Amino acid sequence: MTGQPRATNTNTPTGNMIRDSALGLVPETLDHYMALNRKIWESGPLSPAEIEIARLRNARKVNCVYCKSVRYDIARADGLSEDRVAMIEDDFRDSALSQREKLILAFTDQFLNDPGGLSESLKAKLLAVFSSQELVHLSMLVAHFSGFSRCAVALGGMPASLPIMEISLPQ
Amino acid sequence: MVWVSSGNDRNATIRVLRDMAAIFDALYQSLWTQPHLPPEVLELCRLRLAQLHQCEVELQRHDCEIPTDKHNNLTHWTTHSSFSNAERACLAFTEVYAMDTQALTDELAAAVKSHFGDAGLVLLVEALGILDGMTRLSLLWQLPATTTQQTTYGLVL
Numbered sequence: 159m160t161g162q163p164r165a166t167n168t169n170t171p172t173g174n175m176i177r178d179s180a181l182g183l184v185p186e187t188l189d190h191y192m193a194l195n196r197k198i199w200e201s202g203p204l205s206p207a208e209i210e211i212a213r214l215r216n217a218r219k220v221n222c223v224y225c226k227s228v229r230y231d232i233a234r235a236d237g238l239s240e241d242r243v244a245m246i247e248d249d250f251r252d253s254a255l256s257q258r259e260k261l262i263l264a265f266t267d268q269f270l271n272d273p274g275g276l277s278e279s280l281k282a283k284l285l286a287v288f289s290s291q292e293l294v295h296l297s298m299l300v301a302h303f304s305g306f307s308r309c310a311v312a313l314g315g316m317p318a319s320l321p322i323m324e325i326s327l328p329q
Numbered sequence: 330m331v332w333v334s335s336g337n338d339r340n341a342t343i344r345v346l347r348d349m350a351a352i353f354d355a356l357y358q359s360l361w362t363q364p365h366l367p368p369e370v371l372e373l374c375r376l377r378l379a380q381l382h383q384c385e386v387e388l389q390r391h392d393c394e395i396p397t398d399k400h401n402n403l404t405h406w407t408t409h410s411s412f413s414n415a416e417r418a419c420l421a422f423t424e425v426y427a428m429d430t431q432a433l434t435d436e437l438a439a440a441v442k443s444h445f446g447d448a449g450l451v452l453l454v455e456a457l458g459i460l461d462g463m464t465r466l467s468l469l470w471q472l473p474a475t476t477t478q479q480t481t482y483g484l485v486l
Binding site: 162164167181183184191193194197198201202220221268269276290291297300301305306308309311313314 | 334346352356365383384426430431439448450451455466
């Protein structure tokens with residue numbers, strides 16, 4: 159991590175947190191990026207709480223301070239309490255999370271740790287619980303959040319810690 | 330047919346979610362048409378990611394034409410004469426990004442910015458996030474490697 163951001167947006171502020179960040183320096187991709195983010199949250203078959211579980215697992219593994227501190231309001235409204243968030247740790251398999259939630263975390267870990275090493279056992283469990291649409295949704299959202307977290311880390315300026323912040327889906 | 334869907338390649342797999350596929354396609358294409366980083370440089374970084382992940386299907390993919398000598402000598406980019414300093418700056422950044430994003434340094438970022446500015450650095454990290462993610466999904470979905478790969482622009486090479 160670094161104390162100073164590695165890229166700075168000096169354009170006139172718009173009032174939009176994302177557009178005023180360094181990402182606003184590349185408007186050619188930003189609208190598409192934000193549209194994909196909204197589609198992932200609002201239109202896929204997985205619930206907001208399930209999406210948030212995968213997002214937070216990725217945030218902790220990639221160690222993005224911003225991503226770890228954020229809680230999406232739609233996921234909380236969907237029932238994801240801080241008690242359940244606390245279970246998204248390395249010992250999640252022994253937690254009170256549901257079988258579906260544990261498989262979402264196992265898939266996320268596989269993507270992050272060893273994407274080429276998927277076992278037949280985990281594959282069979284995933285296919286037994288999730289539809290094809292759900293598996294593709296899970297895949298795309300994990301890839302999206304991984305890229306977003308790494309983007310924040312790579313651009314630097316990350317504080318050592320932040321308080322938990324509830325936010326709405328950026329527009 | 331891959332295990333997650335009835336598709337047998339990336340596009341067919343994502344098309345299980347048709348609306349999301351269209352938005353992802355638009356994002357992916359925008360990486361190759363933006364003015365901040367030449368697509369040839371981005372393709373070198375994409376292929377280097379594929380090499381580091383040992384992902385055959387992504388190595389066979391062609392998103393942008395690059396000279397044969399660069400393609401054939403990409404593993405030797407630090408010393409081979411066909412690579413420019415600008416390309417080396419981006420490839421150095423890509424390698425550290427792939428191995429440990431937390432290990433990226435201000436110096437690696439400054440080297441990219443010296444050639445492509447702040448916007449070029451932002452585009453590179455955005456693109457690496459997407460390209461790294463799709464490479465990981467190609468491995469996780471166990472996409473089959475073939476002799477031809479359809480490009481984003483609908484060309485079969």
